[in-house]
Amino acid sequence: MFGEDGGLLRELLVERFNYCIYVVLLLIGLYAMIAKNNLIKKLIGMSIFQTAIILFYVSLGVKEGASIPIYKPEHDPHGHHAEDHADHKPKDANASSSASADAHDDHHEVQALTDEQTRQYANPLPHVLMLTAIVVGVATLGVALAVVQRIYRAYGTIEEDEVMKAIMEESQGIPSTKGSPKSKKGASKKRKAKKA
Amino acid sequence: MSENSIALIFACPLFGAVLCTFLGGAKRALCHPVAVVSLGGALWGGIETLRRVVASESHEISYLLGGWTLDSYPRGVGIEFRADLLGTLIMLVVIGVAFLVALYSKLTVSEETPEKEGPFYTLFLLQVTGLAGICLTGDAFNLYVLIEVAALTGYGLIAMGSARAAAATFNYVILGTIGASFYLLGVGYLYMKTGTLNMVGIQEVIVQQDLADSATMQVAFVFIGLGILIKMAFFPFHAWLPNAYSHAPTSTSCLLAPLVTKVMIYVMIRMTLTVFGVDFSFEETLWTKLLPWLVVVAIVCAATMALAQRDLKKMLTYLIVAEVGYMVGGVWIYNYYGLVGSIFHVISDACMTLCLFLGAGIILRKVGTSHFDGLKGLFRRMPLTMTGFFVGGFSIIGLPPTCGFFSKWYLITGGMLAERWEYVVALLFSTMVMVVLFFRLIERIHLAVKESGEEFGHGHGDLDLPENETRFDEAPLSMLIPLLLSAAVVLLIGIYNQDVVNLVESFLEPLNLPKGTDR
Amino acid sequence: MRKLAVAVVVLTGGLLLYAATDFAAWGDPESPASDSDVSKHFIAETGVDTEVPNMVTAVLADYRGFDTMFETVVIFIAGIAILAILKLTGKDATKTPGKRKDEVDDAPDLIVTHTVRLLVPIIQLFAFYVLAHGHVSPGGGFQGGVIMGASFILVALAWDLPRAMDRLSVDRAILLAGVGILIYAGIGLLAMFLGGEFLDYAELSTIFPVSREMARYHAMLGVEIGVAFTVTTVMFAIYASLSSKGRLEGGL
Amino acid sequence: MSGLELFNVFILVFLVVAAVIALRVKDLLIASVVFGIYSFLMCLLWAEMGAVDVAFTEAAVGAGVSAVFLIATVFNVKRDSSD
Incomplete structure (x- = not known):
């Protein structure tokens, strides 16, 4: 699977171990989503699948020798400039919108980071994207769990094959089984039809 | 205000949705007007945007959210909305369809999902927000977020109905998540190679650094393509669609069936043309060789499965799957007319699917079942409804005055000029199937009620109807008017097809697609 | 398979x-x-553009604020959808639930309730800290909101759902979630009416006496508060409907 | 290999182990709890990679709320699974 080339194998396993693990986790999740029979197991697989992708993105943001993407005090606009700010604050607060141009000038001492300094920080963009992805993941999980409970309420099981069987029985059972509880849906349909 | 018309498109439904939540408890009855009004606002914003796009010189407007303008900041720092002719047209279709469905759903929602009007309209409006946003966004990751907005609202809207719908939703959730996650993964690969998420920015970097040979880019293309194919229910991945749409509440299927798959085809066109670029997508990948054959399989299988259905709604869902095959094929035969046909078919298919599903919804409400057995003699009871329904049917077959004829014409022309005969044959085959399907339907619907009596062993619906009952029993106006409007739209797009095609052509002209020999 | x-x-x-x-x-x-x-640009100029030391917060709430708005909407959708899916209507709603066989009927455990009584204020305080301090340290509206929501979930776990619902009923929770979206989109819309693009916070400096950078800084706090509203309430609402099978009564 | 790298590899291996256990165990309650552990390991890994905000969110959402949602559902449906 890794190819015959020993060099490739070494490269994949040693230098790109992180990338390898994300592939493994992604595949575990994908397998579970397709092959597992239990609906909740499928959902756990789905979450593993999504976190694997998040792991990949976070790996993108890693930079050798870089720190977390929060300004160190010496680069911080509120760090060693904090005292200046304290002086300007009352002025800021009273200033009208025309005076805010002055305030703008004061802030010009906040310099953009040089290229050298930029290297000290990890890339924040993948982190931001993944915050969103985590949120989407939990939202999907929640909705899917609600759907599972709805299925359980109707069919009394959360095994996929049993749900399928129940559905098959139900769709065949509507015309013949009038008294049985299974045909409740069919009966209500009929009632509606009569009304209409 | 005019320059912010793009913001109106998503802001109106968004605020409308929140308002629906507030009204959801005691003042449920107000939700419907709120939905209609906010979609009306969005429709106005959409038309205004189209007007501005057509008027502008380059036929596109860029709207930078958050004010991160391109002259002071590098491209891709903020999120960009780019309205070009393609996106604006599809967006207008989305909002127009949603507007008609909102008009239509006054009765169905309160009957099928009682006490849930608030959540229904909230999700409905957010679905429209998501879909309209997908059409306009110029940022690859923002597209993912909007796809998820549309997907989650879709899950909610479908599962709100019967238990059977919930069971179908679960498959939808699983497959939908796989599709969206594949897309996300592909975007990650793109970001890794290009360092930007802006669609135009990605395209620029691909051209500048000549990334076409890179393995990562190739795999990114495969994953994005696969993800979108799953989302649009292309044939081997269609498993989620038929059950989910046929068991969903009426208004839900009327909204989702015409829009979701078509918007995903739009995303595919957008990805191939704008993000990866024509050269990369069509020349450097194997898709132009592989996909047309898969399309043939898809169209034939889906059409055959449609033929096997005995339930109107189920049959229509399989027709959607077949239509998806048409449009994907139109893109991947890699030909100017194929693409024109594909884009035009996205527009016309949305309208005619809407027409059919609105009609099917009325039938379901009147008869209580959408099984074929229950359809006999309906024409006599509801002549106007059935006329509207048949306009949609004729359009999907491709009879001349309707828009379906013209889009199919372009698709077949494209297939012939590209010498993709298998695609042309598949199109003709599925057209034959649709002819059979609809004439079978027409026959049943025209049959007099008298003959229906003895065949009714199944107890579906109108068993107790007196046999000589032929009184005029038309659908309520709130449902009939949207149906007739959508039928009128189908005819109007057919009559004014040249205007739509001109817009599409001025979008495609700069791309230098192969035109084949002269037409 | x-x-x-x-x-x-x-x-x-x-x-x-x-x-x-x-x-x-x-x-x-x-x-x-x-x-x-x-x-x-994000690393070098976030400080210049917005004065926020935590680049992630700045990119999340300002540069890519539109994404984050829809992220909030996604959460909101999840809350609405789950309530709608599990909600019982008509005849089913009045039916009393059958007791589960493993259900215990006695009062909540004393040790648990006392610990929770001590913990909840601390958790909520920490949630506010995470929310308010998101500009300079990891955290922000989303994390703060989840922690806040977790404190309500903890109450529901320790006692039972009605006790937590006394503090935050699900109906009100969904209303507050809508308020959160309104705060976020409202700030965006306000910026638009002041002449900028949607979500262009810098335009807020025309009505508030701050510089354009500080307008962005404070507006970010505003939208984070909106996010926190939505997330807190929706997390609790989701738990409430999932744990009670949509009946919104009884305990887990 | 430095200590940090070793720590990294250690977490990565345990991540895979946790994922496999969560999917193989028959008791869904245990599966949910192991899934919480998986999320927590993931959060450690991200914190170590410098993505503090993501780690924070994952700790709150993945290990916290997601696991609670799963457990709430498992309590309301059945606990045992066929696979």
Whole structure:
């Protein structure tokens, strides 16, 4: 699977171990989503699948020798400039919108980071994207769990094959089984039809 | 205000949705007007945007959210909305369809999902927000977020109905998540190679650094393509669609069936043309060789499965799957007319699917079942409804005055000029199937009620109807008017097809697609 | 199904590993992703543009604020959808639930309730801290909101759902979630009416006596508060309906 | 290999182990809890990679709320699973 080339194998396993693990986790999740029979197991697989992708993105943001993407005090606009700010604050607060141009000038001492300094920080963009992805993941999980409970309420099981069987029985059972509880849906349909 | 018309498109439904939540408890009855009004606002914003796009010189407007303008900041720092002719047209279709469905759903929602009007309209409006946003966004990751907005609202809207719908939703959730996650993964690969998420920015970097040979880019293309194919229910991945749409509440299927798959085809066109670029997508990948054959399989299988259905709604869902095959094929035969046909078919298919599903919804409400057995003699009871329904049917077959004829014409022309005969044959085959399907339907619907009596062993619906009952029993106006409007739209797009095609052509002209020999 | 799964997994895995051979080296500062104009702009100029030390917060709430608005909407959708899916209507709603066989009827455990009584204020305080301090340290509206929501969930776990619902009923929770969206989108709309684009916070400096940068700074706090509203309430609402099968009564 | 790298590899291996256990165990309650552990390991890994905000969110959402949602559902449906 890794190819015959020993060099490739070494490269994949040693230098790109992180990338390898994300592939493994992604595949575990994908397998579970397709092959597992239990609906909740499928959902756990789905979450593993999504976190694997998040792991990949976070790996993108890693930079050798870089720190977390929060300004160190010496680069911080509120760090060693904090005292200046304290002086300007009352002025800021009273200033009208025309005076805010002055305030703008004061802030010009906040310099953009040089290229050298930029290297000290990890890339924040993948982190931001993944915050969103985590949120989407939990939202999907929640909705899917609600759907599972709805299925359980109707069919009394959360095994996929049993749900399928129940559905098959139900769709065949509507015309013949009038008294049985299974045909409740069919009966209500009929009632509606009569009304209409 | 005019320059912010793009913001109106998503802001109106968004605020409308929140308002629906507030009204959801005691003042449920107000939700419907709120939905209609906010979609009306969005429709106005959409038309205004189209007007501005057509008027502008380059036929596109860029709207930078958050004010991160391109002259002071590098491209891709903020999120960009780019309205070009393609996106604006599809967006207008989305909002127009949603507007008609909102008009239509006054009765169905309160009957099928009682006490849930608030959540229904909230999700409905957010679905429209998501879909309209997908059409306009110029940022690859923002597209993912909007796809998820549309997907989650879709899950909610479908599962709100019967238990059977919930069971179908679960498959939808699983497959939908796989599709969206594949897309996300592909975007990650793109970001890794290009360092930007802006669609135009990605395209620029691909051209500048000549990334076409890179393995990562190739795999990114495969994953994005696969993800979108799953989302649009292309044939081997269609498993989620038929059950989910046929068991969903009426208004839900009327909204989702015409829009979701078509918007995903739009995303595919957008990805191939704008993000990866024509050269990369069509020349450097194997898709132009592989996909047309898969399309043939898809169209034939889906059409055959449609033929096997005995339930109107189920049959229509399989027709959607077949239509998806048409449009994907139109893109991947890699030909100017194929693409024109594909884009035009996205527009016309949305309208005619809407027409059919609105009609099917009325039938379901009147008869209580959408099984074929229950359809006999309906024409006599509801002549106007059935006329509207048949306009949609004729359009999907491709009879001349309707828009379906013209889009199919372009698709077949494209297939012939590209010498993709298998695609042309598949199109003709599925057209034959649709002819059979609809004439079978027409026959049943025209049959007099008298003959229906003895065949009714199944107890579906109108068993107790007196046999000589032929009184005029038309659908309520709130449902009939949207149906007739959508039928009128189908005819109007057919009559004014040249205007739509001109817009599409001025979008495609700069791309230098192969035109084949002269037409 | 299993064979299909294996086939899919092998195909996907092959593709992924094929791509992995072409990846930039691990942690390479020269890789396109880390070296592009966009990410350099975020690192170098966030302080100039917005004065926020935590770049992630600035990118999340301002540069890519539109994404975050829809992220909030996604959460909101999840809350609405789950309530709608599990809600019982008509005849089912009045039916009393059958007791589960493993259900215990006695009062909540004394140790648990006392610990929770002590913990909840601390958790909520920490949630506010995370929310308010998100500009300078990890955290922000979303994390703060989840922690806040967790405190309500903790109450529901320790006692039962009605006790937590006394503090925050699900109906009110959904209303507050809508308020959160309104705060976020409202700030965006306000900026639009002041002459900028949607979500262009800098325009707020025309009505508030602050510089354009500080307008962005404070508006970010505003939208984070909106996010926190939505997340807190929706997390609790989701728990409430999932744990009670949509009846919104009784305990887990 | 430095200590940090060793720590990294250690977490990565345990991640895979946790994922496999969560999917193989028959008791869904245990599966949910192991899934919480998986999320927590993931959060450690991200914190170590410098993605503090993501780690924070994952700790709150993945290990916290997601696991609670799963457990709430498992309590309301049945606990045992066929696979």
